[in-house]
Amino acid sequence: MESWIHVLNLAGVAVCAISGTLMAFQKRMDGFGVVVLASATAVGGGTLRDMMLDLPVFWIEDTDYLYVTCIAALITIIWLRLTSLFPYHYLLVADAFGLALFNVVGIEKALGTGAGMAVAIAMGTITGVFGGLLRDVICREVPLVLSGELYAITCIVGGGAYALFYTLQLPDIWCVVAALVTTVCLRLGAMRWHWELPVFRTE
Amino acid sequence: MESWIHVLNLAGVAVCAISGTLMAFQKRMDGFGVVVLASATAVGGGTLRDMMLDLPVFWIEDTDYLYVTCIAALITIIWLRLTSLFPYHYLLVADAFGLALFNVVGIEKALGTGAGMAVAIAMGTITGVFGGLLRDVICREVPLVLSGELYAITCIVGGGAYALFYTLQLPDIWCVVAALVTTVCLRLGAMRWHWELPVFRTE
Amino acid sequence: MESWIHVLNLAGVAVCAISGTLMAFQKRMDGFGVVVLASATAVGGGTLRDMMLDLPVFWIEDTDYLYVTCIAALITIIWLRLTSLFPYHYLLVADAFGLALFNVVGIEKALGTGAGMAVAIAMGTITGVFGGLLRDVICREVPLVLSGELYAITCIVGGGAYALFYTLQLPDIWCVVAALVTTVCLRLGAMRWHWELPVFRTE
Numbered sequence: 001m002e003s004w005i006h007v008l009n010l011a012g013v014a015v016c017a018i019s020g021t022l023m024a025f026q027k028r029m030d031g032f033g034v035v036v037l038a039s040a041t042a043v044g045g046g047t048l049r050d051m052m053l054d055l056p057v058f059w060i061e062d063t064d065y066l067y068v069t070c071i072a073a074l075i076t077i078i079w080l081r082l083t084s085l086f087p088y089h090y091l092l093v094a095d096a097f098g099l100a101l102f103n104v105v106g107i108e109k110a111l112g113t114g115a116g117m118a119v120a121i122a123m124g125t126i127t128g129v130f131g132g133l134l135r136d137v138i139c140r141e142v143p144l145v146l147s148g149e150l151y152a153i154t155c156i157v158g159g160g161a162y163a164l165f166y167t168l169q170l171p172d173i174w175c176v177v178a179a180l181v182t183t184v185c186l187r188l189g190a191m192r193w194h195w196e197l198p199v200f201r202t203e
Numbered sequence: 204m205e206s207w208i209h210v211l212n213l214a215g216v217a218v219c220a221i222s223g224t225l226m227a228f229q230k231r232m233d234g235f236g237v238v239v240l241a242s243a244t245a246v247g248g249g250t251l252r253d254m255m256l257d258l259p260v261f262w263i264e265d266t267d268y269l270y271v272t273c274i275a276a277l278i279t280i281i282w283l284r285l286t287s288l289f290p291y292h293y294l295l296v297a298d299a300f301g302l303a304l305f306n307v308v309g310i311e312k313a314l315g316t317g318a319g320m321a322v323a324i325a326m327g328t329i330t331g332v333f334g335g336l337l338r339d340v341i342c343r344e345v346p347l348v349l350s351g352e353l354y355a356i357t358c359i360v361g362g363g364a365y366a367l368f369y370t371l372q373l374p375d376i377w378c379v380v381a382a383l384v385t386t387v388c389l390r391l392g393a394m395r396w397h398w399e400l401p402v403f404r405t406e
Numbered sequence: 407m408e409s410w411i412h413v414l415n416l417a418g419v420a421v422c423a424i425s426g427t428l429m430a431f432q433k434r435m436d437g438f439g440v441v442v443l444a445s446a447t448a449v450g451g452g453t454l455r456d457m458m459l460d461l462p463v464f465w466i467e468d469t470d471y472l473y474v475t476c477i478a479a480l481i482t483i484i485w486l487r488l489t490s491l492f493p494y495h496y497l498l499v500a501d502a503f504g505l506a507l508f509n510v511v512g513i514e515k516a517l518g519t520g521a522g523m524a525v526a527i528a529m530g531t532i533t534g535v536f537g538g539l540l541r542d543v544i545c546r547e548v549p550l551v552l553s554g555e556l557y558a559i560t561c562i563v564g565g566g567a568y569a570l571f572y573t574l575q576l577p578d579i580w581c582v583v584a585a586l587v588t589t590v591c592l593r594l595g596a597m598r599w600h601w602e603l604p605v606f607r608t609e
Binding site for chain 1: 457458459460521522524525528535539543556557558559562
């Protein structure tokens with residue numbers, strides 16, 4: 001279970017590093033811009049989570065995450081030098097899985113420190129979306145998570161599914177699967193059918 | 204004293220959550236944009252303070268703050284759906300009280316860890332203004348605290364009043380009241396008479 | 407050695423505070439804008455480093471840094487009121503030295519906590535460039551570190567020089583000097599001959 005989450009966490013970091021590198025490519029950044037955007041997107045959310053929970057920051061404890069970030073960015077750069085085509089669609093699907101996994105990792109880590117369920121759901125959401133928020137703020141984009149399609153709300157609903165199964169005292173693995181499936185399905189559905197959540201009345 | 208500060212702190216969080224929600228409304232954000240802006244404005248300053256002082260983050264220890272943030276955002280959303288009128292003026296007055304209280308909470312928390320007075324004043328100011336700064340950076344506004352009317356300077360002067368009374372060895376409650384009154388009066392005066400603090404010569 | 411690094415660290419903080427104040431002057435900010443930009447640029451990188459390494463934040467432990475920041479900002483303000491001429495060129499040279507020193511301080515602090523070399527290089531780079539990144543994001547500029555001339559890459563190469571000498575088990579002072587010289591020379595060279603590091607193919 002532990003090592004299985006570790007591998008999926010590394011996969012999530014790699015996907016986010018690729019998405020940061022693509023943003024740097026779109027913005028015609030060079031050199032360090034790529035390094036900053038790839039790392040901020042990949043480890044930003046988990047870093048903030050660990051600092052707030054007063055845990056050791058995950059990529060300081062385990063250097064694998066730094067290497068994966070660098071390798072993912074490097075492969076993306078080489079790919080983009082060879083061809084200007086990039087399978088953006090598959091990246092969005094992979095990103096949905098990364099979001100769901102970061103969400104679960106955040107919830108589990110928060111519960112492990114003895115935090116309450118409301119805090120755990122907040123931590124899951126922060127882990128999932130803060131990296132992308134940072135990427136967009138640095139690039140002076142209107143953050144994607146702040147407008148349009150369901151994005152971070154899927155983390156909150158996924159956290160709600162975790163909380164439900166947790167309250168029913170089902171085994172830990174069921175809670176994890178419930179949160180993963182809920183988050184991924186909601187996110188893919190939102191991408192496919194452009195689900196939105198209008199809270200203000202528009203004239 | 205302790206519980207009295209707790210209640211006022213909750214009030215400050217609620218006021219900031221409302222101001223974040225209003226900004227999301229103005230920017231035509233939806234769904235998660237409201238959640239991000241309301242929470243960042245409400246708990247951003249205190250979170251940074253607690254992380255820098257290496258204290259447990261206040262809303263992780265006490266979930267009340269998360270619930271108050273959500274309820275304040277929800278009531279604001281319902282209000283804005285019912286009517287497009289909003290008493291912005293009263294909000295600014297309430298915001299001045301919230302600023303003063305966050306300032307005092309930051310100073311007290313910093314002094315409680317054994318920090319010096321200069322650090323305590325910096326912590327009070329950070330607690331008071333960082334949430335609003337975050338809100339404006341996320342929305343790509345020129346941060347309000349960075350230009351025009353006295354805003355954060357009122358925190359520094361309020362902290363100076365605290366330091367003066369503290370040095371005179373007056374009881375703790377007097378220091379708190381001095382800082383609150385100084386900050387609120389300066390801020391209300393700055394709003395009423397548009398006080399500014401020009402540091403550069405303009406041609 | 408210890409006190410020698412302390413003095414150079416104070417010098418780095420002063421240079422960054424001056425650069426933040428100059429940015430506030432260019433943006434026609436007033437009052438608190440100057441305070442925010444000067445402090446964020448001067449202590450932002452070190453604060454993030456200390457929070458991630460779970461060390462006491464350096465300016466909370468040693469108030470000297472706060473005073474140096476305020477005095478450097480004040481002198482810059484007085485200078486700019488007396489004359490609109492400012493030796494920007496010398497500031498850039500001083501900034502290269504500040505960058506190199508922040509880099510070395512970050513590496514040494516990270517190694518002191520038992521972190522690996524990859525993490526130490528990342529910490530050196532973060533200490534060197536995060537303050538300037540923060541300054542540019544707050545001012546809604548495209549961060550300078552993200553485009554054009556070599557800037558943060560010089561920190562990474564300087565960290566590589568440190569790592570090389572460290573692996574050869576040379577005395578600590580040699581590692582420090584190697585990192586300082588490499589970073590300063592690369593940065594001055596990049597400024598003089600406009601070295602760039604294009605990673606994406608441009609049409």
